[in-house]
Amino acid sequence: MTQHDPALLSAALAGAEQALNQAIALAPHSHQELDSVSGTLLGIEITTLDLNVYIEMVAGTEVRLLAHCERETDAFVRGTLEDFAALATTDDPAATLINSDIALEGSSASLITLQQVIAGMEIDWEAPLVELLGDVAGHQIAEGLRRFFRWGEGARASLKRQVSEYLLEEGRLTPPKAELEHFYDAVQSVAMRVERAQSQVEKLLAKAAARQTPQ
Amino acid sequence: MNDEATSNADRDDDTTDFGFTRVDREAKAGMVRGVFDSVASRYDLMNDLMSGGVHRLWKRYTIELSAARPGQTILDIAGGTGDLAARFSRLVGPEGQVILADINAAMLEVGRDRLIDKGATGNVEVVQADAQALPFKDNSVDCITIAFGLRNVTDKALAFRSMLRVLRPGGRLLVLEFSKPTSAVLGKVYDQYSFQILPAMGRLIAQDADSYRYLAESIRKHPDQETLLGMMEDAGFGECRYHNMTGGIVALHQGFKP
Numbered sequence: 001m002t003q004h005d006p007a008l009l010s011a012a013l014a015g016a017e018q019a020l021n022q023a024i025a026l027a028p029h030s031h032q033e034l035d036s037v038s039g040t041l042l043g044i045e046i047t048t049l050d051l052n053v054y055i056e057m058v059a060g061t062e063v064r065l066l067a068h069c070e071r072e073t074d075a076f077v078r079g080t081l082e083d084f085a086a087l088a089t090t091d092d093p094a095a096t097l098i099n100s101d102i103a104l105e106g107s108s109a110s111l112i113t114l115q116q117v118i119a120g121m122e123i124d125w126e127a128p129l130v131e132l133l134g135d136v137a138g139h140q141i142a143e144g145l146r147r148f149f150r151w152g153e154g155a156r157a158s159l160k161r162q163v164s165e166y167l168l169e170e171g172r173l174t175p176p177k178a179e180l181e182h183f184y185d186a187v188q189s190v191a192m193r194v195e196r197a198q199s200q201v202e203k204l205l206a207k208a209a210a211r212q213t214p215q
Numbered sequence: 216m217n218d219e220a221t222s223n224a225d226r227d228d229d230t231t232d233f234g235f236t237r238v239d240r241e242a243k244a245g246m247v248r249g250v251f252d253s254v255a256s257r258y259d260l261m262n263d264l265m266s267g268g269v270h271r272l273w274k275r276y277t278i279e280l281s282a283a284r285p286g287q288t289i290l291d292i293a294g295g296t297g298d299l300a301a302r303f304s305r306l307v308g309p310e311g312q313v314i315l316a317d318i319n320a321a322m323l324e325v326g327r328d329r330l331i332d333k334g335a336t337g338n339v340e341v342v343q344a345d346a347q348a349l350p351f352k353d354n355s356v357d358c359i360t361i362a363f364g365l366r367n368v369t370d371k372a373l374a375f376r377s378m379l380r381v382l383r384p385g386g387r388l389l390v391l392e393f394s395k396p397t398s399a400v401l402g403k404v405y406d407q408y409s410f411q412i413l414p415a416m417g418r419l420i421a422q423d424a425d426s427y428r429y430l431a432e433s434i435r436k437h438p439d440q441e442t443l444l445g446m447m448e449d450a451g452f453g454e455c456r457y458h459n460m461t462g463g464i465v466a467l468h469q470g471f472k473p
Binding site for chain 1: 269271272273275276279280282284458459460461462465467
């Protein structure tokens, strides 16, 4: 009677929930921030997949992912998979939420707080590694991982900047953002003028038709 | 409708199904007890074997559909080793109550030990009870679950009436049980697995092929999705529906007390 096999969805959610809770357990700095949204229930409808998922913040260190929930949500968002991927990875969730086609019911504050906490989560790899490999080896590997992630983050930012500069300045393949916005404004202005002209023409045609009608 | 429609345990004679064998109605409970006495200590392993571990996902969805919330009273019939009860215990909180009921003392003993190990003690009561004659007050429970237990009940109609009596108006019944695969191909593969592989695994791992063969046979004799839905409606449940899971190998039926 349901379109999706609940067992498949439960499998996906159970895996994601476990990964998320393990990540939270390894990010003690985020516990206090997560505690501030404790008890919050968010509903997500991914229209492209015809899928509903609920995120329940149980306590500062636990998140539940549900396929079915009858409690009233604090916030409910509806959008395509692409919209949600953009929201999850953006640096400015509020702007992305406003500019995307995502429909939001309820409080956006809890959604934005949760996105910021997850995006800013700093996972401490050292604790489980030390437990597994001992103090010296665990610390060395964790330090190596931290350096690798810092380098990866720097490399990603640098690559993004350089690609952007190349496309704009060297290749002239894409227009600058300001130029693009100006173009969009101009298109919008032309569209409005055409609409007004069309309305005037229709009015004139109606008048002419009225005059030609025999009394 | 499967052959259960004609060989249903609730038909008007003195015999009933015990797997593919017809036995005296009075004798079935004792024979089922024998099976579960034999497998009680390895029940979770058996479920993992029978379902490939997927029974955890089926139960997870059952808990979600229960909509259990703090302060509620949940009755888990045929609760076996208490895995549903342990999760309900957290959801209803200290102000709520979970009743783990099973007709089989050996299963309850394992369940009680597991619950203590998991720390689910303050709000859980363990009761040896027959689903056909539940020893609880009328209108006293918010939700009843019975997971992989209904097919072992001799008189399912009587059990449904008993559950309806105990539920509060608006309360819900959730029946999680093996059912009929929706695809013929899956059905054939599943038959091969149930009657060839499963008893062999039972022999190899638990040295108990007969109990595993009974479990496979009892699944085939259990009513299919639509028949069970009709039985719930006949008993007086409202808004009845079901969710097929894993291609109909398992179905989760839901009904409410009007």
